[in-house]
Amino acid sequence: MVWMDSPRTPDFRQIFTLLADQVESDEWWPGETRFEIVIGAVLVQNTNWANVEKAIVNLSEAGLLDPQPLIASEAETIGTLIRPAGYYNVKTRYIKAISQWFITHDHEATTLSDDELRNSLLAVRGIGAETADDIVLYVYHRPVFIYDSYARRLLEAAGFGSYPSYDKAKRALDPLLHAASFTTDELAAFHGLIVNAGKLSRRLGGWSTAYQLLAEHRFAEASNR
DNA sequence: ACCCAGGGTCATA
DNA sequence: TATGACCATGGG
Numbered sequence: 744m745v746w747m748d749s750p751r752t753p754d755f756r757q758i759f760t761l762l763a764d765q766v767e768s769d770e771w772w773p774g775e776t777r778f779e780i781v782i783g784a785v786l787v788q789n790t791n792w793a794n795v796e797k798a799i800v801n802l803s804e805a806g807l808l809d810p811q812p813l814i815a816s817e818a819e820t821i822g823t824l825i826r827p828a829g830y831y832n833v834k835t836r837y838i839k840a841i842s843q844w845f846i847t848h849d850h851e852a853t854t855l856s857d858d859e860l861r862n863s864l865l866a867v868r869g870i871g872a873e874t875a876d877d878i879v880l881y882v883y884h885r886p887v888f889i890y891d892s893y894a895r896r897l898l899e900a901a902g903f904g905s906y907p908s909y910d911k912a913k914r915a916l917d918p919l920l921h922a923a924s925f926t927t928d929e930l931a932a933f934h935g936l937i938v939n940a941g942k943l944s945r946r947l948g949g950w951s952t953a954y955q956l957l958a959e960h961r962f963a964e965a966s967n968r
Numbered sequence: 969a970c971c972c973a974g975g976g977t978c979a980t981a
Numbered sequence: 982t983a984t985g986a987c988c989a990t991g992g993g
Contacts, residue, residue, distance in 0.1 A: 772974095788975040794991060795974090829990040833977080871976045891974060908983095909975090938974050945972090945993095 750904030753916060755888075755923045758901065762936035765962040766943075771935030772881040779808055781845060784877040785837045785869060786828040798828035810842040837869025844870075857885045872909040880934070886927045888913075888920045889934040893941035900954035 774780040779799065786795040801824040802808045807816060821838060822831045844867045852860055860883060864875040872890075879885045888894070890912040898912070899905050906912035925933065943966045944953035956962040 784974090787973085789973060790975085790989085791973045791991070793973095797991090827990060829973090830975095830988045831990085833988055837976085869976065873975065877974080889974085893974070934974085941974080 751902050753898055753901070753903040753919055755920055755925070758897070759925070759929065759933055759936075761957045761960075761962075762940060763932070765957060765960065766936045766940045766966075768932055768936055768939065771931055771938075772877070774881075776808070777849075777882045778810060778845060779803075780881050781841055781878055782808065782838060784874050784881075785834060785841055786825060788830070788834070788874065790829050794827045794829060798825040801825065801827070810845045813842045814839055814846070833869070840868045841870060852883055857887065860885065861887075872913070880927070880931055884927050884931075886925060886930050888917070888925075888930055889937075890916070891934070891938075894934070894937050896944075896950045897937055897940070897954065900950040901958075 772780050772783065774783055782802065783795055783799060786798050799808070802813075802821075805820075805824055807813050807821070807824065813821070818832075818835050818839075821835045825831050825834055825838070828834060844864070848863060855863065857879065861875050861879050864870050864878055865872070870878075876887045876889050880887050880889065890906070890909050895906040895909075895912050898916075904915075906915065940953060940957070940962070941950070943962075944950045947953045947956065947965060953962065956965045
């Protein structure tokens with residue numbers, strides 16, 4: 744009997760170590776204030792971070808990296824400022840919604856469990872599974888793993904099975920993840936390492952070869968050219 | 969000219 | 982519950 748591509752059990756510790764040893768780790772998440780991290784998490788949806796930075800600079804120079812003035816601003820004003828980040832009409836609505844949430848709920852976040860906080864964020868228009876987890880991890884410092892597209896591609900390349908959606912991956916793998924007992928700081932670094940590896944993986948010929956290099960401890964060498 | 973990027977919503981079946 | 986259209990800019 745043949746079973747094809749029988750997925751192995753992900754060893755998150757091993758993957759983390761491979762990445763930590765071989766991938767450049769800058770600061771995650773970039774941002775001067777907690778609210779800037781919130782806004783960045785929305786603006787970066789399906790968008791290159793370089794474009795997001797331009798939008799954040801525009802907001803900052805306009806004094807709008809602050810929830811109160813932001814919700815008081817005209818949609819057209821915000822749209823013009825964040826235009827480089829793309830989808831500026833929908834993101835304007837999203838930014839206003841999450842700003843209102845921040846004003847109302849930020850102060851009581853410490854009274855909520857990780858799941859309660861996540862669900863509260865998910866109720867906001869424009870905040871889906873990944874953006875919610877970004878905020879839960881980088882703004883509220885709760886220990887969650889970000890199952891973004893890079894992470895799922897990495898897991899697939901490592902032979903750990905295919906995970907077409909964020910929620911499926913989270914449901915399937917969170918039990919194993921918790922068993923590995925990562926600290927919040929480790930998970931914060933983990934996501935950054937995965938994204939940095941993902942950016943390099945394109946130049947290296949995709950996640951498949953990128954993971955091969957990682958497993959053989961040749962990733963750093965290969966990515967330095 | 970084409971492809972993708974640190975996703976999410978909404979309508980439809 | 983699951984798929985597909987839609988949202989938009991900028992760099993490779």
